Amino acid sequence: xxxxxxxxxxxxxxxxxxxxxxxxxxxxxxxxxxxxxxxxxxxxxxxxxxxxxxxxxxxxxxxxxxxxxxxxxxxxxxxxxxxxxxxxxxxxxxxxxxxxxxxxxxxxxxxxxxxxxxxxxxxxxxxxxxxxxxxxxxxxxxxxxxxxxxxxxxxxxxxxxxxxxxxxxxxxxxxxxxxxxxxxxxxxxxxxxxxxxxxxxxxxxxx
Numbered sequence: 001x002x003x004x005x006x007x008x009x010x011x012x013x014x015x016x017x018x019x020x021x022x023x024x025x026x027x028x029x030x031x032x033x034x035x036x037x038x039x040x041x042x043x044x045x046x047x048x049x050x051x052x053x054x055x056x057x058x059x060x061x062x063x064x065x066x067x068x069x070x071x072x073x074x075x076x077x078x079x080x081x082x083x084x085x086x087x088x089x090x091x092x093x094x095x096x097x098x099x100x101x102x103x104x105x106x107x108x109x110x111x112x113x114x115x116x117x118x119x120x121x122x123x124x125x126x127x128x129x130x131x132x133x134x135x136x137x138x139x140x141x142x143x144x145x146x147x148x149x150x151x152x153x154x155x156x157x158x159x160x161x162x163x164x165x166x167x168x169x170x171x172x173x174x175x176x177x178x179x180x181x182x183x184x185x186x187x188x189x190x191x192x193x194x195x196x197x198x199x200x201x202x203x204x205x206x207x
Contacts, residue, residue, distance in 0.1 A: 020136065028129050036127035047122025057119050064112070069157045081105060086153025137192060142167040144195040149202075 049056045072078035083091045146163025148155030
């Protein structure tokens with residue numbers, strides 16, 4: 001990690017959080033804060049259907065991870081993403097159009113988020129304005145647990161997959177143990193702090 005990346009990282013985070021809050025408010029305005037229902041019955045297949053004994057969302061997730069692995073490890077675009085995350089200025093000096101690449105990454109992130117949202121809509125069979133409120137922290141926790149550095153340039157998709165499994169087992173385990181939602185939030189927060197602390201320690205050790 002280099003010091004000159006810090007302002008860009010801060011700006012990206014602030015922009016992302018600002019747009020998230022604004023679009024979440026827009027969603028409330030559009031639906032007036034009430035759930036949307038009356039979806040076609042066939043739409044449930046995407047979130048609740050089975051192919052054999054396997055849920056359709058699980059199949060979509062596995063396909064997405066497989067395509068993501070190929071994309072990140074076997075294409076020039078994926079190499080550019082790792083390079084920009086590792087050292088943005090060095091990537092720019094190497095001739096990579098950093099601004100264009102970052103825009104494409106955000107577009108790809110939005111596309112994948114949209115797919116996840118459609119699946120969640122299908123599973124619930126209704127649109128709940130507050131359904132994904134706070135999911136961003138669970139996603140960050142799973143990603144950091146999977147070995148992705150919050151400073152960029154480090155991490156593997158297989159690690160993210162394991163991080164997602166860990167968070168899923170943790171959440172389901174807390175529900176099975178009848179732990180209240182308030183304590184669940186405390187535990188998830190502590191897990192995130194521990195993951196970030198470990199990431200910082202690993203980054204500083206590697207300098």
